[in-house]
Amino acid sequence: MNIGAHIPSKNAIEEIKSRKGDTFQIFISSPQMWKSPKPREDVDVLQDYDGPIYVHAPYLINVATPNNKVRHPSRKLLKDTCKVAASFGAKGVIVHGGSVGEGGDISVGYDNWRKALEHVEDTGMRVLVENTAGGKNSVARYMDSIERLWDVIGHLNVGLCLDTCHTWAGGIPTIDAVKGFKKLVKKIDLIHFNDSKDGFESSRDRHENLGKGKIPKEELEYVIKNAKTDIIVETPNGPDAQKKDIAWIRRRLKK
């Protein structure tokens, strides 16, 4: 079990050392652009890193949508991201579950996910579906929908990333989320460990530093003790605040 943070991708090793983490997550292209990542110049450095490295795919990606104009570039960008992530031995590429939009048929979204995973299969990269906080037609917001998605894609090279801010704001009680995810995939691949600025089921995705937000501390502590997997903080306010968040987790692991 490794603990780390989402950090800038430039000088990543120094960045994570300064936060005292032993795993990290990076973007390898702009998170708000449709541009594919370039090959990394620091492949050797990243390959030599002794902890797992995770790559977060751009936010624009929505592989579930029935809209061709978004789904096709989403698949391409996901595949290009998986290829570059594979070049330095990343452990997984994290992608938000996406949605089928207003009035969309959610079962089409599950099938689109299957097609996207089959499209990237030959990169060998494991894709981690991350649960999301908002939207009524989101594929990976509510537990029953995540379960139905898994019926369709669970046999492929895919795992789950549980974001504690998203489960909370999305309306899955934290402890239920950990239990439900574990039941579905046996081992949760990754925890995005964030507090939330907003209330339960607020549908808002605003991360907060640990212990400073609205998620009850006992619920966060439950995740630390029971998730039994790598933990990445995606918390705000810079390197020092993230270093404190990592220390916050380590203190509770020892208790």
Ligand SMILES: [Zn+2]
């Ligand atoms: Zn996240």
